[in-house]
Amino acid sequence: MKLVVIKSNFKTGLGAIERVSGEGLNLPILKNVLIEASDNAIRLTATNLEVATSYRVPGKVIENGKASVPLRVLSDVITNLQSERLNLEKKENSVEIKTENYSATLQGLSADDFPLVPKIKNQKTFLEMSGGVLKEALAQVISSAQPSELRPELSSVLFCFSFESVKLVATDSFRLSEKTIPESQIKTNHEKEFKILIPLKTAQELMRILKEEESVGIYHNENQILFKTENFELISRLIEGNFPDYSAIIPKAFHAEITVNREEFIQALRLTGVFSTRANEVRVLAHENKKNIEIFSTDQALGENTYVLPAKNHGKTKEANFNLRYLLDGLRALKTEDAFLGMNEDNKPALLKAPGDASFFYILMPILKT
Structure with missing residues (x-):
């Protein structure tokens, strides 16, 4: 050579x-x-x-x-x-x-x-999309997955192909993210719908290396998946197992609906979170007849603080405690100016999404009050 x-x-x-x-x-x-x-x-x-x-x-x-x-x-x-x-x-x-x-x-x-790299022989059946589209979709859901040897399906991203869309889903059982890539943004000659589980580390590596402007082809068989661009190839084993059936837990209606500036919400959580170092917990309170929400956190050793944030409230007065990091992860996954937060009973999941955008949602469980 x-x-x-x-x-x-x-x-x-x-x-x-x-x-x-x-x-x-x-x-x-x-x-x-x-x-x-x-x-x-x-x-x-x-x-x-x-x-x-x-x-x-x-x-x-x-x-x-x-x-x-x-x-x-x-x-x-x-x-x-x-x-x-x-x-x-x-x-x-x-x-x-x-x-x-x-x-x-x-x-x-x-x-x-040097180990032989597995090959996917059938590359005539393909799925293709922009590298930027796939990279953004992975970035929106990947924080909800969690490394787990006991439950590998939680250490994965569900890749769900239908003739109308591609859905990427991830969960750690405490929160769940779903991103839908519409038919208009994909090219394919697949004749069958399919669901596969991509390892979390594979998704992280793919997100790191993909470039906005390039096209990525996706090929798979029963055991492996291949992502291929003009210069780059990544082939990975697939995870065996069944992804949790999450359709029944997606909230359809809410006791309280909040629309708030997303960046202001993030800044308010960062500030109030200073007092939640041990429990990593914040409380969100929406009043039925007020045009704001209150964000509150406390720590016996440090003290307490409250932040009043302008918001549009619809529904009943409602408060819920959330894991600070989980709530921030969901807000950061949104790409819009405003964020919608829907809350229900303490034992029912809340939902984050962008107002008027059905392509992404983020579900998180409140922390039960003790």
């Missing part, structure tokens, strides 16, 4: 895949990057056996071949080089890096020992 690349391009490729490498795992080869060069195509690949990512780097291939070297060391070297033109050449199981004033030899392992 012998090739010439531009530093900035190579650095971008390494940055795209490095978080997937198997740092901390017992197999040394998983800490490596696989460099493959053939027919003027240079591809970098990393894997942790559950997720694999690869990135195509432009460059000149002088001699075809492949090599496997420690990803972290290679990335550190490339980052600190001053030269833009890099020459890489494989010598047995090592790789030589040369510029006009620098040379290094990286000891590696046999490229033949």
Whole structure:
């Protein structure tokens, strides 16, 4: 293997895949990057056996071949080089890096020992959308998922395809987010509807690497899912199991309905939350005949505070206690100027959404009063 690349391009490729490498795992080869060069195509690949990512780097291939070297060391070297033109050449199981004033030899392992990355053979059946659309949808729901070995379905994002839309859903059993991507924003030739569970870490990695302007193709089989752009591929195992049936818990009506400026609500919660350090709990009070809400928090050691925030109230007087972080996560997931909060009995979920926007909602359970 012998090739010439531009530093900035190579650095971008390494940055795209490095978080997937198997740092901390017992197999040394998983800490490596696989460099493959053939027919003027240079591809970098990393894997942790559950997720694999690869990135195509432009460059000149002088001699075809492949090599496997420690990803972290290679990335550190490339980052600190001053030269833009890099020459890489494989010598047995090592790789030589040369510029006009620098040379290094990286000891590696046999490229033949690098794990085989699974392939999805049928790429004729596809689903396609803008990278920006998928990235924003993931960002809106991902905070509701939670790492869990006992309940892997809670450590996932439900990807639900129908002929009218794609829905992304996540829950940790205390709150739930659902984002609907309409038919107008997707392209597909699927003839069957399907539901699959994407691991949380896969969703996080995908959200990190997707770019607004690029198109992403989505392919899957029974065990894996592939996300593919012009230069980047991510393939991941799917989670087995059943996502909780949440349709029955979506509130249809509310005792109290609040419409408030979203950013002002966030700032008010941040301020009142200073006094909720132990319990991480705030109380929201909506009055039937007032044009404001009260946000209250208290701590026996610190004291208490109340914030009065202008709002449009409809319905009865109602108060509820919420987990501060959960409430903030829901508000941050909204993309509009105003936020709608609907509240019911203490043992029934509340709902956050953008007024007039049915594409996203966020359900959270109040904290029962003691």
